[in-house]
Amino acid sequence: MNKLGIVIQREYLTRVKKKSFIILTILMPFLFVGLVAGIVFLSSISSDNAKVIVVVDETGEYFSVLKNTDQYLFVAAEKGFEDFRKNSDESVYATLVISGDLLENPDAITLYSQKQVVSSAETTITSALNEYLSEKKLDSYNIPNLKNIINESKVKVKMKSIKWDDSGKETQTSAEFAAAIGMVFTFLIYIFIFVYGAMVMQGVMEEKTNRIVEVIVSSVKPFDLMMGKLIGIGLVGLTQFGIWLLVILGPVFLGTLFMPDTTILQGLKPLLGDINLMEICFYFIVFFIGGYLMYASIFAAIGAMVNSQEDTQQYMMPIMIVIIFALYAGIFSVQNPDGPLAFWASMFPLTSPIVMMVRLPFDVSWWEKLLSIALLITTVILFVKLTAKIYRTGILMYGKKPTYAEIIKWLKY
Amino acid sequence: MxxxxxxxxxxxxxxxxxxxxxxxxxxxxxxxxxxxxxxxxxxxxxxxxxxxxxxxxxxxxxxxxxxxxxxxxxxxxxxxxxxxxxxxxxxxxxxxxxxxxxxxxxxxxxxxxxxxxxxxxxxxxxxxxxxxxxxxxxxxxxxxxxxxxxxxxxxxxxxxxxxxxxxxxxxxxxxxxxxxxxxxxxxxxxxxxxxxxxxxxxxxxxxxxxxxxxxxxxxxQNKKHIFKIQTENENLQIDPTICEILSREKGYHTTTFRVRKLKDISNAEYLLFLLQQNEIISFEEEIPSMNDIFIQTVTKNN
Known part of the structure; x- marks a missing residue:
């Protein structure tokens, strides 16, 4: 086996065999689902104690309109309004004062409280009153059957969104679902680039700081050592992705095979529409490889330049900013996947691997994909070449941190 | 080779x-x-x-x-x-x-x-x-x-x-x-x-x-022609044209001298000279250690 192969093998096997990798890979999908479920669950439970809102209704007309909810308990005041002003009774959340006919005088209602009132309290009260008042007003017109007429006149359009493919065939899609898929892949590629890029940097630094690099480069070319590391760790990332794909899509696939009529699967089909998950996975792999190699080579260069973890910060900062910018560009592109931000960010190589993931579920024309990939590959080749120069000098340089001027000198060697 | x-x-x-x-x-x-x-x-x-x-x-x-x-x-x-x-x-x-x-x-x-x-x-x-x-x-x-x-x-x-x-x-x-x-x-x-x-x-x-x-x-090559001589006598009889005493150290029964050879003669001849006048127990040439040579060469160079 050639040297590159031996290096790749070590980089790959030592990481894949680690307990932490195995556990994390298996647990991650569950953790992710658990996290989302947890957030949904927490936001769905309201607090046990409904907040008490005392109502001082001078008209006597409106109190009955305010119905108790899970969050708010409306209580008729037994004392006058002035008594509540100084009263710091903890059990009273707010005091609602209605001082006149709201139809004639809509300002005659005020909510007082010691604390800033949350907006849901305001909307609960106003929407209840608005509805009551509208009906009252309608009644005051004395037109028979007016309510029915109005109800009938409320038209709601039920629009289906149907996409035409090239042959004019119709397929149904759900824009939200497409966006969700895009976001999942965007986050995935963002996390992968960060995690595995950082892993490359750690690996390079480890070899440099414990000086094993000197033993190795006496038998392997520095370029092979660097490429071995990049490829080996990249394969670890693809392995992880592959396992997740198997864990998530495996049951779905088996399901379609053995129980094609299960309701869940029937439900999934129209959502997916013509979003070709296989195609997206393919592009994910292409853009992951490109984006990973591009960023990991920058990280490798950083690892080769520094002597300790603390020194990395200075060089990491600009790269972090670019990656985070790419993520935000991706998130905003969901709103308008064909807009100028989405288009340019999915062409610019430093952001394209992340942003393109958002756009893929919304049918991107083939030349855009091709151009984006071509630009990415060109950048990868350029970056790897530049990194190789920094790397082979950097790994044997100990002592002080190199200045930017010195690094430029290394590039010219 | x-x-x-x-x-x-x-x-x-x-x-x-x-x-x-x-x-x-x-x-x-x-x-x-x-x-x-x-x-x-x-x-x-x-x-x-x-x-x-x-x-x-x-x-x-x-x-x-x-x-x-x-x-x-x-x-x-x-x-x-x-x-x-x-x-x-x-x-x-x-x-x-x-x-x-x-x-x-x-x-x-x-x-x-x-x-x-x-x-x-x-x-x-x-x-x-x-x-x-x-x-x-x-x-x-x-x-x-x-x-x-x-x-x-x-x-x-x-x-x-x-x-x-x-x-x-x-x-x-x-x-x-x-x-x-x-x-x-x-x-x-x-x-x-x-x-x-x-x-x-x-x-x-x-x-x-x-x-x-x-x-x-x-x-x-770096020898300085210095010898260590041990005798039974307290004094060393020497010819000042060929020998210079650098130091003398008295022991219990013997005395140790460090001497320098001043004439370009072989060690055998030199020893012969000394033996004629003294009861010599041991005779040894000081060969400079690599340490001395190292320090000497480096400092001379700097």
């Missing part, structure tokens, strides 16, 4: 000249000591021989032809700054490093097991490196250096970090390698070990070779 030779090797770093036309000759089956103060350029020269860095000019001749990329399989290198993967299992990484030196996985494993047994660390094969003591790590590093049985071995400060027991073990290993016909380049500050095991040396100071040749020859 000349095994390795560097010819006018020059290496310029950004701000300083690391090697200035350095030419050294290493004979086959000899232990060659590469000496010099810190920062003299020893490590740079070793890296050039290892093909880790390329010289700006000059060339390295290996077995009568220019050094080629594949020659690195024929070199074992123990760098001054030792390093192995801390989190990796000892046996696994030894096999990995041996494979990078061109051995097959199976071959590497068989040979390594033999070495591990010899150094009494076989039970640590499946342990992570960080669990080993420093001395054991050094042993692993040494094994990794020699396992592919290269013809040329380069040891950069091999004894640093070893306890006396392991130093002895390592010294014997190095001498055994020489017996087996290997050529060894040995870089060190430890002058006592140079006298003990080196056949030839080159002293590099400020990027230049300032002294080189056979160790015994160098030491006798």
């Amino acid at each position: 000349l095994f390795l030779e560097t010819k006018e090797v020059v290496k310029q770093y950004a701000n300083h000249l690391a090697l200035d036309k350095v030419s050294v000759q290493v004979n086959e089956q000899k232990i060659f000591g590469l000496l010099g103060p810190n920062g003299a350029g020893k490590t740079t020269l070793i890296r050039i021989i290892n093909r880790i860095t390329a010289p700006d000019s000059g060339e390295v001749i290996f077995k009568n032809r220019p050094l080629a990329p594949d020659d690195i399989y024929n070199i074992g290198y123990l760098p001054e700054e030792r390093g192995l993967y801390k989190k990796m299992k000892v046996g696994e990484q030894a096999v990995y490093l041996a494979r990078l030196k061109g051995l097959s996985a199976a071959e590497a494993k068989t040979r390594l097991k033999i070495w591990f047994k010899k150094f009494d660390i076989l039970s640590w094969w499946d342990k992570k490196l960080e669990e080993l003591s420093k001395g054991m790590q050094q042993k692993v590093q040494f094994i990794v250096t020699v396992v592919h049985e290269p013809e040329l071995l380069i040891f950069d400060e091999p004894f640093s970090g070893f306890d006396p027991l392991n130093t002895e073990l390592l010294k014997n290993e190095i001498l055994e390698l020489k017996e087996k016909g290997k050529t060894i380049i040995f870089s060190t500050h430890n002058m006592a070990s140079v006298e003990e095991i080196c056949d030839e040396i080159a002293l590099i100071n400020q990027s230049k070779v300032v002294l080189n040749g056979d160790v015994t020859a160098i030491r006798s």
